[in-house]
Amino acid sequence: MNKWCSSVGLAVAVVAFSGCSLEAGHAMMDLVQGSQESAESFEWSGEIAQGDVIEIKGVNGQLVATRTSGEEVEVTATRTGRRDDPNEVRIEVVEHDCGVTICAVYPREGNECLPGDRGRLSVRNNDVKVEFEVEVPDGVRFTGRSVNGSIRAEDLDSDVIAHTVNGAIDISTNGRAEAETVNGSIEADMGRADWDHDVGFETVNGSISLTLPEDVNADVRARTVNGRIRTDLPLTVREVGRRRLDGRLGDGGPELELETVNRSITLNAR
Structure with a gap:
Protein backbone atom coordinates (compact mmCIF):
# COMPACT_ATOMS: atom_id res chain seq x y z
CA MET A 1 0.00 0.00 0.00
CA ASN A 2 2.88 2.35 0.59
CA LYS A 3 4.08 4.89 -1.95
CA TRP A 4 7.72 5.89 -1.58
CA CYS A 5 9.92 7.95 -3.86
CA SER A 6 13.44 6.69 -4.43
CA SER A 7 16.03 7.64 -1.86
CA VAL A 8 19.55 8.60 -2.89
CA GLY A 9 22.54 9.46 -0.76
CA LEU A 10 21.16 8.61 2.66
CA ALA A 11 22.67 10.39 5.65
CA VAL A 12 22.47 8.75 9.07
CA ALA A 13 23.02 10.34 12.45
CA VAL A 14 22.40 9.06 15.96
CA VAL A 15 21.44 12.45 17.36
CA ALA A 16 21.52 15.13 14.67
CA PHE A 17 21.77 15.93 10.96
CA SER A 18 21.34 18.78 8.51
CA GLY A 19 20.38 19.50 4.89
CA CYS A 20 17.65 18.37 2.43
CA SER A 21 14.66 20.56 3.26
CA LEU A 22 15.55 20.58 6.96
CA GLU A 23 16.63 23.39 9.19
CA ALA A 24 18.03 23.56 12.71
CA GLY A 25 17.82 19.86 13.49
CA HIS A 26 18.93 19.11 17.01
CA ALA A 27 18.68 16.44 19.66
CA MET A 28 18.96 16.17 23.42
CA MET A 29 19.24 13.23 25.80
CA ASP A 30 18.53 13.12 29.53
CA LEU A 31 18.94 10.22 31.93
CA VAL A 32 16.47 9.56 34.74
CA GLN A 33 17.13 6.82 37.26
CA GLY A 34 14.37 4.99 39.11
CA SER A 35 14.35 2.32 41.77
CA GLN A 36 13.21 -0.46 39.44
CA GLU A 37 13.23 1.07 36.00
CA SER A 38 15.66 3.29 34.15
CA ALA A 39 14.57 5.72 31.45
CA GLU A 40 16.24 7.89 28.87
CA SER A 41 14.72 10.48 26.56
CA PHE A 42 15.78 11.58 23.09
CA GLU A 43 14.50 14.74 21.40
CA TRP A 44 14.82 15.95 17.84
CA SER A 45 13.24 18.87 16.03
CA GLY A 46 13.58 20.28 12.54
CA GLU A 47 11.69 21.60 9.55
CA ILE A 48 10.41 19.18 6.92
CA ALA A 49 8.91 20.46 3.69
CA GLN A 50 5.17 20.09 3.11
CA GLY A 51 4.49 16.93 1.14
CA ASP A 52 7.54 15.19 2.61
CA VAL A 53 7.28 12.60 5.37
CA ILE A 54 8.26 12.12 8.97
CA GLU A 55 8.50 8.36 9.44
CA ILE A 56 8.85 6.70 12.85
CA LYS A 57 9.96 3.07 13.04
CA GLY A 58 9.72 1.39 16.43
CA VAL A 59 9.71 -2.20 17.68
CA ASN A 60 8.38 -2.26 21.26
CA GLY A 61 6.31 0.71 22.38
CA GLN A 62 3.49 2.94 21.23
CA LEU A 63 3.70 5.74 18.65
CA VAL A 64 1.62 8.90 19.10
CA ALA A 65 1.43 11.72 16.54
CA THR A 66 -0.39 14.99 17.17
CA ARG A 67 -0.92 18.15 15.16
CA THR A 68 1.10 21.27 15.85
CA SER A 69 0.60 24.84 14.69
CA GLY A 70 4.35 25.34 14.48
CA GLU A 71 6.61 24.84 11.48
CA GLU A 72 8.92 22.25 13.02
CA VAL A 73 8.44 18.55 13.50
CA GLU A 74 9.23 17.62 17.10
CA VAL A 75 10.03 14.04 18.10
CA THR A 76 10.49 12.69 21.62
CA ALA A 77 11.54 9.09 22.19
CA THR A 78 11.38 7.74 25.73
CA ARG A 79 13.33 4.54 26.37
CA THR A 80 12.58 2.49 29.49
CA GLY A 81 13.93 -0.83 30.69
CA ARG A 82 13.92 -2.94 33.82
CA ARG A 83 16.33 -5.73 33.01
CA ASP A 84 18.16 -4.16 30.07
CA ASP A 85 19.89 -0.80 29.71
CA PRO A 86 17.92 1.76 27.63
CA ASN A 87 21.27 3.04 26.33
CA GLU A 88 21.59 -0.19 24.36
CA VAL A 89 18.85 1.00 22.01
CA ARG A 90 20.05 3.70 19.63
CA ILE A 91 17.76 6.32 18.13
CA GLU A 92 18.91 6.92 14.57
CA VAL A 93 17.84 9.75 12.27
CA VAL A 94 17.99 9.25 8.51
CA GLU A 95 17.62 12.10 6.04
CA HIS A 96 16.47 11.14 2.53
CA ASP A 97 14.85 12.62 -0.58
CA CYS A 98 11.32 12.06 0.75
CA GLY A 99 11.83 13.44 4.25
CA VAL A 100 13.14 12.01 7.53
CA THR A 101 13.06 8.54 9.08
CA ILE A 102 13.73 8.01 12.80
CA CYS A 103 14.25 4.48 14.14
CA ALA A 104 14.69 2.65 17.42
CA VAL A 105 17.63 0.36 16.66
CA TYR A 106 18.11 -2.53 19.07
CA PRO A 107 21.53 -4.15 19.60
CA ARG A 108 21.23 -7.04 17.17
CA GLU A 109 23.45 -7.85 14.21
CA GLY A 110 22.00 -6.77 10.87
CA ASN A 111 19.69 -4.10 12.23
CA GLU A 112 19.64 -1.03 9.99
CA CYS A 113 17.52 2.11 9.83
CA LEU A 114 16.30 2.81 6.29
CA PRO A 115 13.17 4.50 4.89
CA GLY A 116 9.97 2.67 3.98
CA ASP A 117 9.98 -1.11 3.77
CA ARG A 118 13.76 -1.25 3.62
CA GLY A 119 16.15 -1.90 6.45
CA ARG A 120 15.79 -4.29 9.37
CA LEU A 121 14.69 -3.68 12.95
CA SER A 122 14.40 -6.73 15.19
CA VAL A 123 14.87 -7.54 18.87
CA ARG A 124 15.56 -10.62 20.96
CA ASN A 125 15.73 -10.94 24.74
CA ASN A 126 15.63 -7.20 25.37
CA ASP A 127 12.91 -5.62 27.52
CA VAL A 128 13.57 -1.99 26.57
CA LYS A 129 10.49 -0.15 25.32
CA VAL A 130 10.69 2.97 23.18
CA GLU A 131 7.65 5.24 23.05
CA PHE A 132 7.56 8.00 20.45
CA GLU A 133 5.65 11.27 20.60
CA VAL A 134 5.61 13.28 17.38
CA GLU A 135 4.27 16.77 16.71
CA VAL A 136 3.41 17.10 13.02
CA PRO A 137 2.87 20.41 11.18
CA ASP A 138 0.13 20.72 8.57
CA GLY A 139 1.06 19.25 5.21
CA VAL A 140 3.83 16.97 6.50
CA ARG A 141 2.95 13.32 5.95
CA PHE A 142 3.21 10.92 8.89
CA THR A 143 4.15 7.25 8.70
CA GLY A 144 4.32 5.07 11.80
CA ARG A 145 5.66 1.52 11.89
CA SER A 146 5.91 -0.77 14.90
CA VAL A 147 5.81 -4.43 15.91
CA ASN A 148 4.58 -4.52 19.50
CA GLY A 149 2.77 -1.27 20.09
CA SER A 150 -0.27 0.78 19.23
CA ILE A 151 -0.21 3.69 16.78
CA ARG A 152 -2.30 6.83 17.27
CA ALA A 153 -2.46 9.84 14.96
CA GLU A 154 -4.65 12.60 16.36
CA ASP A 155 -6.27 15.44 14.41
CA LEU A 156 -3.59 15.64 11.71
CA ASP A 157 -3.82 17.68 8.51
CA SER A 158 -1.84 15.37 6.24
CA ASP A 159 -1.74 11.84 4.86
CA VAL A 160 -1.13 9.02 7.35
CA ILE A 161 0.21 5.48 6.99
CA ALA A 162 0.29 3.17 10.02
CA HIS A 163 1.63 -0.39 10.24
CA THR A 164 1.99 -2.56 13.35
CA VAL A 165 1.62 -6.22 14.31
CA ASN A 166 0.44 -6.33 17.91
CA GLY A 167 -1.50 -3.18 18.64
CA ALA A 168 -4.51 -1.06 17.80
CA ILE A 169 -4.45 1.79 15.28
CA ASP A 170 -6.42 5.02 15.76
CA ILE A 171 -6.23 7.72 13.07
CA SER A 172 -7.93 11.10 12.72
CA THR A 173 -6.81 13.26 9.81
CA ASN A 174 -8.04 15.72 7.22
CA GLY A 175 -5.91 13.84 4.70
CA ARG A 176 -5.85 10.28 3.42
CA ALA A 177 -5.02 7.27 5.59
CA GLU A 178 -3.95 3.64 5.31
CA ALA A 179 -3.54 1.15 8.17
CA GLU A 180 -2.54 -2.46 8.75
CA THR A 181 -2.21 -4.56 11.91
CA VAL A 182 -2.62 -8.21 12.92
CA ASN A 183 -3.76 -8.25 16.53
CA GLY A 184 -5.71 -5.07 17.06
CA SER A 185 -8.62 -2.98 15.85
CA ILE A 186 -8.46 -0.09 13.41
CA GLU A 187 -10.42 3.13 13.81
CA ALA A 188 -9.90 5.84 11.22
CA ASP A 189 -11.53 9.16 10.37
CA MET A 190 -10.49 10.59 6.99
CA GLY A 191 -11.42 14.05 5.81
CA ARG A 192 -10.02 13.74 2.30
CA ALA A 193 -12.33 12.47 -0.46
Missing part, protein backbone atom coordinates in the same frame (compact mmCIF):
# COMPACT_ATOMS: atom_id res chain seq x y z
CA ASP A 194 -10.18 13.00 -3.58
CA TRP A 195 -7.87 9.98 -3.44
CA ASP A 196 -5.35 9.52 -6.22
CA HIS A 197 -4.62 5.83 -5.58
CA ASP A 198 -6.08 2.78 -3.81
CA VAL A 199 -6.16 2.72 -0.01
CA GLY A 200 -6.61 -0.16 2.40
CA PHE A 201 -7.30 -1.08 6.02
CA GLU A 202 -6.45 -4.60 7.10
CA THR A 203 -6.35 -6.60 10.34
CA VAL A 204 -6.82 -10.20 11.46
CA ASN A 205 -8.01 -10.10 15.06
CA GLY A 206 -9.84 -6.81 15.30
CA SER A 207 -12.64 -4.65 13.97
CA ILE A 208 -12.42 -1.90 11.35
CA SER A 209 -14.37 1.33 11.78
CA LEU A 210 -13.87 3.90 9.03
CA THR A 211 -15.43 7.37 8.84
CA LEU A 212 -15.47 9.11 5.44
CA PRO A 213 -16.89 12.28 3.86
CA GLU A 214 -20.32 11.76 2.33
CA ASP A 215 -19.10 12.95 -1.07
CA VAL A 216 -16.32 10.37 -1.38
CA ASN A 217 -15.96 8.50 -4.68
CA ALA A 218 -14.51 5.01 -4.32
CA ASP A 219 -14.98 1.35 -5.21
CA VAL A 220 -15.41 -0.63 -1.99
CA ARG A 221 -14.17 -4.16 -1.41
CA ALA A 222 -14.93 -5.41 2.12
CA ARG A 223 -14.16 -8.88 3.49
CA THR A 224 -14.67 -10.52 6.91
CA VAL A 225 -14.88 -14.13 8.10
CA ASN A 226 -16.33 -13.94 11.61
CA GLY A 227 -18.16 -10.63 11.66
CA ARG A 228 -20.60 -8.30 9.94
CA ILE A 229 -20.32 -5.51 7.40
CA ARG A 230 -22.36 -2.35 7.95
CA THR A 231 -22.43 1.00 6.17
CA ASP A 232 -24.08 4.35 6.89
CA LEU A 233 -22.86 5.75 3.57
CA PRO A 234 -24.99 5.50 0.40
CA LEU A 235 -23.48 2.47 -1.31
CA THR A 236 -24.40 1.03 -4.70
CA VAL A 237 -24.05 -2.72 -4.11
CA ARG A 238 -22.46 -4.81 -6.84
CA GLU A 239 -22.03 -8.07 -4.97
CA VAL A 240 -22.96 -9.05 -1.43
CA GLY A 241 -22.60 -12.19 0.66
CA ARG A 242 -22.31 -13.22 4.28
CA ARG A 243 -18.58 -12.50 4.30
CA ARG A 244 -18.11 -9.96 1.52
CA LEU A 245 -19.42 -6.72 0.09
CA ASP A 246 -18.45 -5.07 -3.18
CA GLY A 247 -19.95 -1.73 -4.09
CA ARG A 248 -19.52 1.85 -5.22
CA LEU A 249 -19.49 5.06 -3.22
CA GLY A 250 -20.57 8.07 -5.24
CA ASP A 251 -19.29 7.80 -8.80
CA GLY A 252 -16.73 5.17 -7.90
CA GLY A 253 -12.99 5.61 -8.17
CA PRO A 254 -9.87 4.25 -6.46
CA GLU A 255 -10.36 1.01 -4.56
CA LEU A 256 -11.07 1.11 -0.84
CA GLU A 257 -10.13 -2.30 0.56
CA LEU A 258 -11.30 -3.36 4.03
CA GLU A 259 -10.37 -6.78 5.35
CA THR A 260 -10.51 -8.57 8.71
CA VAL A 261 -10.98 -12.13 9.92
CA ASN A 262 -12.35 -11.99 13.44
CA ARG A 263 -14.54 -8.92 13.89
CA SER A 264 -16.84 -6.56 12.00
CA ILE A 265 -16.40 -3.76 9.46
CA THR A 266 -18.27 -0.45 9.72
CA LEU A 267 -18.40 2.48 7.29
CA ASN A 268 -19.58 5.75 8.84
CA ALA A 269 -20.52 9.10 7.32
CA ARG A 270 -18.45 12.08 8.50
Whole structure:
Protein backbone atom coordinates (compact mmCIF):
# COMPACT_ATOMS: atom_id res chain seq x y z
CA MET A 1 0.00 0.00 0.00
CA ASN A 2 2.88 2.35 0.59
CA LYS A 3 4.08 4.89 -1.95
CA TRP A 4 7.72 5.89 -1.58
CA CYS A 5 9.92 7.95 -3.86
CA SER A 6 13.44 6.69 -4.43
CA SER A 7 16.03 7.64 -1.86
CA VAL A 8 19.55 8.60 -2.89
CA GLY A 9 22.54 9.46 -0.76
CA LEU A 10 21.16 8.61 2.66
CA ALA A 11 22.67 10.39 5.65
CA VAL A 12 22.47 8.75 9.07
CA ALA A 13 23.02 10.34 12.45
CA VAL A 14 22.40 9.06 15.96
CA VAL A 15 21.44 12.45 17.36
CA ALA A 16 21.52 15.13 14.67
CA PHE A 17 21.77 15.93 10.96
CA SER A 18 21.34 18.78 8.51
CA GLY A 19 20.38 19.50 4.89
CA CYS A 20 17.65 18.37 2.43
CA SER A 21 14.66 20.56 3.26
CA LEU A 22 15.55 20.58 6.96
CA GLU A 23 16.63 23.39 9.19
CA ALA A 24 18.03 23.56 12.71
CA GLY A 25 17.82 19.86 13.49
CA HIS A 26 18.93 19.11 17.01
CA ALA A 27 18.68 16.44 19.66
CA MET A 28 18.96 16.17 23.42
CA MET A 29 19.24 13.23 25.80
CA ASP A 30 18.53 13.12 29.53
CA LEU A 31 18.94 10.22 31.93
CA VAL A 32 16.47 9.56 34.74
CA GLN A 33 17.13 6.82 37.26
CA GLY A 34 14.37 4.99 39.11
CA SER A 35 14.35 2.32 41.77
CA GLN A 36 13.21 -0.46 39.44
CA GLU A 37 13.23 1.07 36.00
CA SER A 38 15.66 3.29 34.15
CA ALA A 39 14.57 5.72 31.45
CA GLU A 40 16.24 7.89 28.87
CA SER A 41 14.72 10.48 26.56
CA PHE A 42 15.78 11.58 23.09
CA GLU A 43 14.50 14.74 21.40
CA TRP A 44 14.82 15.95 17.84
CA SER A 45 13.24 18.87 16.03
CA GLY A 46 13.58 20.28 12.54
CA GLU A 47 11.69 21.60 9.55
CA ILE A 48 10.41 19.18 6.92
CA ALA A 49 8.91 20.46 3.69
CA GLN A 50 5.17 20.09 3.11
CA GLY A 51 4.49 16.93 1.14
CA ASP A 52 7.54 15.19 2.61
CA VAL A 53 7.28 12.60 5.37
CA ILE A 54 8.26 12.12 8.97
CA GLU A 55 8.50 8.36 9.44
CA ILE A 56 8.85 6.70 12.85
CA LYS A 57 9.96 3.07 13.04
CA GLY A 58 9.72 1.39 16.43
CA VAL A 59 9.71 -2.20 17.68
CA ASN A 60 8.38 -2.26 21.26
CA GLY A 61 6.31 0.71 22.38
CA GLN A 62 3.49 2.94 21.23
CA LEU A 63 3.70 5.74 18.65
CA VAL A 64 1.62 8.90 19.10
CA ALA A 65 1.43 11.72 16.54
CA THR A 66 -0.39 14.99 17.17
CA ARG A 67 -0.92 18.15 15.16
CA THR A 68 1.10 21.27 15.85
CA SER A 69 0.60 24.84 14.69
CA GLY A 70 4.35 25.34 14.48
CA GLU A 71 6.61 24.84 11.48
CA GLU A 72 8.92 22.25 13.02
CA VAL A 73 8.44 18.55 13.50
CA GLU A 74 9.23 17.62 17.10
CA VAL A 75 10.03 14.04 18.10
CA THR A 76 10.49 12.69 21.62
CA ALA A 77 11.54 9.09 22.19
CA THR A 78 11.38 7.74 25.73
CA ARG A 79 13.33 4.54 26.37
CA THR A 80 12.58 2.49 29.49
CA GLY A 81 13.93 -0.83 30.69
CA ARG A 82 13.92 -2.94 33.82
CA ARG A 83 16.33 -5.73 33.01
CA ASP A 84 18.16 -4.16 30.07
CA ASP A 85 19.89 -0.80 29.71
CA PRO A 86 17.92 1.76 27.63
CA ASN A 87 21.27 3.04 26.33
CA GLU A 88 21.59 -0.19 24.36
CA VAL A 89 18.85 1.00 22.01
CA ARG A 90 20.05 3.70 19.63
CA ILE A 91 17.76 6.32 18.13
CA GLU A 92 18.91 6.92 14.57
CA VAL A 93 17.84 9.75 12.27
CA VAL A 94 17.99 9.25 8.51
CA GLU A 95 17.62 12.10 6.04
CA HIS A 96 16.47 11.14 2.53
CA ASP A 97 14.85 12.62 -0.58
CA CYS A 98 11.32 12.06 0.75
CA GLY A 99 11.83 13.44 4.25
CA VAL A 100 13.14 12.01 7.53
CA THR A 101 13.06 8.54 9.08
CA ILE A 102 13.73 8.01 12.80
CA CYS A 103 14.25 4.48 14.14
CA ALA A 104 14.69 2.65 17.42
CA VAL A 105 17.63 0.36 16.66
CA TYR A 106 18.11 -2.53 19.07
CA PRO A 107 21.53 -4.15 19.60
CA ARG A 108 21.23 -7.04 17.17
CA GLU A 109 23.45 -7.85 14.21
CA GLY A 110 22.00 -6.77 10.87
CA ASN A 111 19.69 -4.10 12.23
CA GLU A 112 19.64 -1.03 9.99
CA CYS A 113 17.52 2.11 9.83
CA LEU A 114 16.30 2.81 6.29
CA PRO A 115 13.17 4.50 4.89
CA GLY A 116 9.97 2.67 3.98
CA ASP A 117 9.98 -1.11 3.77
CA ARG A 118 13.76 -1.25 3.62
CA GLY A 119 16.15 -1.90 6.45
CA ARG A 120 15.79 -4.29 9.37
CA LEU A 121 14.69 -3.68 12.95
CA SER A 122 14.40 -6.73 15.19
CA VAL A 123 14.87 -7.54 18.87
CA ARG A 124 15.56 -10.62 20.96
CA ASN A 125 15.73 -10.94 24.74
CA ASN A 126 15.63 -7.20 25.37
CA ASP A 127 12.91 -5.62 27.52
CA VAL A 128 13.57 -1.99 26.57
CA LYS A 129 10.49 -0.15 25.32
CA VAL A 130 10.69 2.97 23.18
CA GLU A 131 7.65 5.24 23.05
CA PHE A 132 7.56 8.00 20.45
CA GLU A 133 5.65 11.27 20.60
CA VAL A 134 5.61 13.28 17.38
CA GLU A 135 4.27 16.77 16.71
CA VAL A 136 3.41 17.10 13.02
CA PRO A 137 2.87 20.41 11.18
CA ASP A 138 0.13 20.72 8.57
CA GLY A 139 1.06 19.25 5.21
CA VAL A 140 3.83 16.97 6.50
CA ARG A 141 2.95 13.32 5.95
CA PHE A 142 3.21 10.92 8.89
CA THR A 143 4.15 7.25 8.70
CA GLY A 144 4.32 5.07 11.80
CA ARG A 145 5.66 1.52 11.89
CA SER A 146 5.91 -0.77 14.90
CA VAL A 147 5.81 -4.43 15.91
CA ASN A 148 4.58 -4.52 19.50
CA GLY A 149 2.77 -1.27 20.09
CA SER A 150 -0.27 0.78 19.23
CA ILE A 151 -0.21 3.69 16.78
CA ARG A 152 -2.30 6.83 17.27
CA ALA A 153 -2.46 9.84 14.96
CA GLU A 154 -4.65 12.60 16.36
CA ASP A 155 -6.27 15.44 14.41
CA LEU A 156 -3.59 15.64 11.71
CA ASP A 157 -3.82 17.68 8.51
CA SER A 158 -1.84 15.37 6.24
CA ASP A 159 -1.74 11.84 4.86
CA VAL A 160 -1.13 9.02 7.35
CA ILE A 161 0.21 5.48 6.99
CA ALA A 162 0.29 3.17 10.02
CA HIS A 163 1.63 -0.39 10.24
CA THR A 164 1.99 -2.56 13.35
CA VAL A 165 1.62 -6.22 14.31
CA ASN A 166 0.44 -6.33 17.91
CA GLY A 167 -1.50 -3.18 18.64
CA ALA A 168 -4.51 -1.06 17.80
CA ILE A 169 -4.45 1.79 15.28
CA ASP A 170 -6.42 5.02 15.76
CA ILE A 171 -6.23 7.72 13.07
CA SER A 172 -7.93 11.10 12.72
CA THR A 173 -6.81 13.26 9.81
CA ASN A 174 -8.04 15.72 7.22
CA GLY A 175 -5.91 13.84 4.70
CA ARG A 176 -5.85 10.28 3.42
CA ALA A 177 -5.02 7.27 5.59
CA GLU A 178 -3.95 3.64 5.31
CA ALA A 179 -3.54 1.15 8.17
CA GLU A 180 -2.54 -2.46 8.75
CA THR A 181 -2.21 -4.56 11.91
CA VAL A 182 -2.62 -8.21 12.92
CA ASN A 183 -3.76 -8.25 16.53
CA GLY A 184 -5.71 -5.07 17.06
CA SER A 185 -8.62 -2.98 15.85
CA ILE A 186 -8.46 -0.09 13.41
CA GLU A 187 -10.42 3.13 13.81
CA ALA A 188 -9.90 5.84 11.22
CA ASP A 189 -11.53 9.16 10.37
CA MET A 190 -10.49 10.59 6.99
CA GLY A 191 -11.42 14.05 5.81
CA ARG A 192 -10.02 13.74 2.30
CA ALA A 193 -12.33 12.47 -0.46
CA ASP A 194 -10.18 13.00 -3.58
CA TRP A 195 -7.87 9.98 -3.44
CA ASP A 196 -5.35 9.52 -6.22
CA HIS A 197 -4.62 5.83 -5.58
CA ASP A 198 -6.08 2.78 -3.81
CA VAL A 199 -6.16 2.72 -0.01
CA GLY A 200 -6.61 -0.16 2.40
CA PHE A 201 -7.30 -1.08 6.02
CA GLU A 202 -6.45 -4.60 7.10
CA THR A 203 -6.35 -6.60 10.34
CA VAL A 204 -6.82 -10.20 11.46
CA ASN A 205 -8.01 -10.10 15.06
CA GLY A 206 -9.84 -6.81 15.30
CA SER A 207 -12.64 -4.65 13.97
CA ILE A 208 -12.42 -1.90 11.35
CA SER A 209 -14.37 1.33 11.78
CA LEU A 210 -13.87 3.90 9.03
CA THR A 211 -15.43 7.37 8.84
CA LEU A 212 -15.47 9.11 5.44
CA PRO A 213 -16.89 12.28 3.86
CA GLU A 214 -20.32 11.76 2.33
CA ASP A 215 -19.10 12.95 -1.07
CA VAL A 216 -16.32 10.37 -1.38
CA ASN A 217 -15.96 8.50 -4.68
CA ALA A 218 -14.51 5.01 -4.32
CA ASP A 219 -14.98 1.35 -5.21
CA VAL A 220 -15.41 -0.63 -1.99
CA ARG A 221 -14.17 -4.16 -1.41
CA ALA A 222 -14.93 -5.41 2.12
CA ARG A 223 -14.16 -8.88 3.49
CA THR A 224 -14.67 -10.52 6.91
CA VAL A 225 -14.88 -14.13 8.10
CA ASN A 226 -16.33 -13.94 11.61
CA GLY A 227 -18.16 -10.63 11.66
CA ARG A 228 -20.60 -8.30 9.94
CA ILE A 229 -20.32 -5.51 7.40
CA ARG A 230 -22.36 -2.35 7.95
CA THR A 231 -22.43 1.00 6.17
CA ASP A 232 -24.08 4.35 6.89
CA LEU A 233 -22.86 5.75 3.57
CA PRO A 234 -24.99 5.50 0.40
CA LEU A 235 -23.48 2.47 -1.31
CA THR A 236 -24.40 1.03 -4.70
CA VAL A 237 -24.05 -2.72 -4.11
CA ARG A 238 -22.46 -4.81 -6.84
CA GLU A 239 -22.03 -8.07 -4.97
CA VAL A 240 -22.96 -9.05 -1.43
CA GLY A 241 -22.60 -12.19 0.66
CA ARG A 242 -22.31 -13.22 4.28
CA ARG A 243 -18.58 -12.50 4.30
CA ARG A 244 -18.11 -9.96 1.52
CA LEU A 245 -19.42 -6.72 0.09
CA ASP A 246 -18.45 -5.07 -3.18
CA GLY A 247 -19.95 -1.73 -4.09
CA ARG A 248 -19.52 1.85 -5.22
CA LEU A 249 -19.49 5.06 -3.22
CA GLY A 250 -20.57 8.07 -5.24
CA ASP A 251 -19.29 7.80 -8.80
CA GLY A 252 -16.73 5.17 -7.90
CA GLY A 253 -12.99 5.61 -8.17
CA PRO A 254 -9.87 4.25 -6.46
CA GLU A 255 -10.36 1.01 -4.56
CA LEU A 256 -11.07 1.11 -0.84
CA GLU A 257 -10.13 -2.30 0.56
CA LEU A 258 -11.30 -3.36 4.03
CA GLU A 259 -10.37 -6.78 5.35
CA THR A 260 -10.51 -8.57 8.71
CA VAL A 261 -10.98 -12.13 9.92
CA ASN A 262 -12.35 -11.99 13.44
CA ARG A 263 -14.54 -8.92 13.89
CA SER A 264 -16.84 -6.56 12.00
CA ILE A 265 -16.40 -3.76 9.46
CA THR A 266 -18.27 -0.45 9.72
CA LEU A 267 -18.40 2.48 7.29
CA ASN A 268 -19.58 5.75 8.84
CA ALA A 269 -20.52 9.10 7.32
CA ARG A 270 -18.45 12.08 8.50
